[in-house]
Amino acid sequence: MRALAAGLLLAAATACTRGGDRDRPRAALGLRARGEVVRELVPELERRHPGLKVEVQQIPWTAAHEKLLTGFVGREMPDVAQMGNTWIPEMAALDAIEPLDARVAASASVRPDDYYPGIWETNVLDGALYGIPWYVDTRLVFYRSDLLAAAGVLGMPRSWSGWREAMVAVKRTGGPGRFGLLLPTNEWAQPVTLAVAAGAELLSDGGRHGAFAAPEFRRAAEFFIGLYRDGLAPPLANSQVANLYQQMAAGEFAMYVTGPWNLGEFRRRLPASLQGSWATAPLPAPDGMPWPGVSLAGGSSLVVFRSSPRKDAAWKVVEFLSEPATQKRFWALCGDLPARRSAWDEPALAGDGRTASFRLQLEHVRATPKVPEWEQIAAKVWERLEPVARGAKGLDESLARLDADVETILEKRRWLLDRKAAGARK
């Protein structure tokens, strides 16, 4: 979920007492322009582990992915890094990050059962664990309860058909300047979230082929495209929404599927008069499926690099940042939702209804396909769906084309898997 993150920071963990930059273990921690927060936590860590020196390096989130890859090629890697959990398959394919199963088994503080299972699962590839969830995000519905109430909808609906009816009612009562839902057209997460809720596998056969023509994805695509076609959602990209919060405040959109970074933004940027009139709710489920609807397992994990000569020290940094107490402090300092369930006991987190929706949603999340090609595939989804939303192409044809695109993208992966299988047979 790197979409809305604004700043990443490279942090460095150091175990040695000798000076000099060369000796310092470095760690890359990604944060949304909140590098200072980790710097604030570092003295406590260094106090507990005398001899450990941590050097925090901040890099912009948008450049982080490229920077890590070029760093890998140039053999200039940090010791520890924060990484969007969708990058983990790529880094594991490069053999750049260290499996952590043995360290977790031996750890007194990192306890797998204290994490949300869907989020934990994003870090597991072929049975090996490559990252420890640090903070989590997922998407659910933010809505203007007053606009829904004015349209006669009391409380957020729990099924897709109810959801759609609510949008129709909002549109009917609100007139042409109001839309039921904002679904930015340039975010692959929007259609993919709905597809995951409908039970779509997205890729089949261990990530060998696309499964976009499958009935589950088709059902989600029909629902999603119908929202644009029937004028319930405006066909706008993020860049076309001039000021989301002003437009939310003006009542242009009654609902918006988005993530936890907007909890703070809505509080800060919606006028005081509206602070009692917005709420969050877990995703509605497709009719006939249990509520809440499944959403995407997003967030960031902490990884240890294989190239690091100071893995033990790096692991200490991971353990420290994973402690419930540190997680609570981190949340208080910058608002990122903690990955540890026990950190959610914090009264300010537990007592807030808007945050509680996230807690419930996080118990119902699923990872996107864990293949390095995923983001490239995801970028194709809207490319193929948009002509359908604009009525220029038929859905079946476009889904077939999407599968064909994905077939090409995954050709190399199939070849590698087949070669590996052949090698194992010998």
Added chain:
Amino acid sequence: MRGLSSWRAREARSGLLLVAPGLLLLSAFLALPVVASLLLSLTDFDLYAVGDPSNARVVGLRNYARLLHDPVFWKALGNTFFFVVVGGPLTVSLALGTALLLNHKLVRFPGLFRTIYFAPVVTTLVAVAAVWKYLYHPRFGLLNAALGLFGVGAIDWLGDPHWAMPAIVLMAAWKNFGASMIIFVAGLKAIPESLYEAARLDGAGPWQRFRLITVPLLAPTFLFVGLTTTIGYFQLFAEPYVMSGGDGGPMNATLSVALFMYKQGFRWWSIGASASIAFVLFAVILGATLLQRRLQKGGEA
């Protein structure tokens, strides 16, 4: 005779020795990388191969074949041609127009205006893009406010796929015309004043003086500016990169061939495919340059 030929051989040898450093540098920093990327374009070198080179395969011309069947590539090529065909003449005529104005005897402080018009060229593109994003803002932008005075409805310059590329053209022309303007000014200064005087005595009006003296004598400058602008514009990258957040959106409307190549290479790490795009772009530029030279030479004759 023998003495002469051995002198010639010696001369050739010392000549070779003199150009050797240059040749070595050229082959190390130009020829070798070009050959390496040509070879790379025949493989499927990608992310998996970055981790382990044995994962790369030689695929012959498959990258090129796939490219020709990729609608996104054709879209990028079309966008690039639009930029060259619309943006190139616009930039060159802006440059020529301002150069003629600056060269006019009635203009006060020509140095000041030259500096002002040249300033965008030396300004960081990222800063320029930040300002132009405000200018293009659909609601609060200066451009739409100005158009609004004439009753033109709000245009979503960077968000509407139909307007995004024209918006990039406009910004690029503003950003780049200053460089060509300076060259035109130099070319105009090289035309002897006596020719104009003689023409005036013969009764030639301003338009005739422009058409019969300025245009033919400026032709070599024109050819140079035309060629460099065309070549530079085919390599369009930075403008759409900063204006679209690196994406080439909306709906690939501002995706140029070079940006497409960058995305393939550094976003998806399909290095082999990316190298093949580089060679196709090279071929396109070479073809267009040769064509342009022929056209402009033909115009001269």
